Amino acid sequence: DIQMTQSPSSLSASVGDRVTITCRTSQNIRRYLNWYQQKPGKAPNLLISGASSLQSGVPSRFSGSGSGTDFTLTISSLQPEDFATYYCQQSYSTPMYTFGQGTKLEIK
């Protein structure tokens, strides 16, 4: 099974900061890496698929990059509504759609 390692597990930042979250996989997954945002009490929301394809309606301050085993999610200028938990997920080695353990982004 592919192991997913997200870092950091939690992060404190201020509105306007640039933030980067990293996801590392134990095997080459090419670009089959997706990012989700989950706010408290809500279902996850797909932000980015295929490592860098922004979903419709997602603000352009979100971006994704990487391939192989190392991936990043970047928020260029944090907004109050961005404070949430972020998960990476691989869809290369199916049927096990493995998720990272999550990164909780909190207000400093």
Add this chain to the structure above:
Amino acid sequence: EVQLVESGGGLVQPGRSLRLSCVGSGFTFDDYAMHWVRQAPGKGLEWVSGISWDSGSVGYAASVKGRFTISRDNAEKSLYLQTSSLRVEDTALYYCVKDGGSRLFPSRSALDIWGQGTMVTVS
């Protein structure tokens, strides 16, 4: 509006069964594979099971294989998860999720539409 609405959760004793249901609307249900993903209280996301558009291919996480059965009824635009031999560790919010781009299971698509979940408590 694309929507998934789950039901069927509740409090159940260990060893018992529960059938979860999900109804889809706002999209052509039988054009997509479907999945169940769960989240234990305060924990991360765990993919549970998936099914192709025609029910011809299904898959399960190792943690539920042999105890859970996924199915669908395209005429009713519904997805089901029959759970049995429930364990305390199955306690979680169960999400019904639409595959992002494929009729097939497994696929390499992301999971693009999530319901609000139905809570299963095993105690």
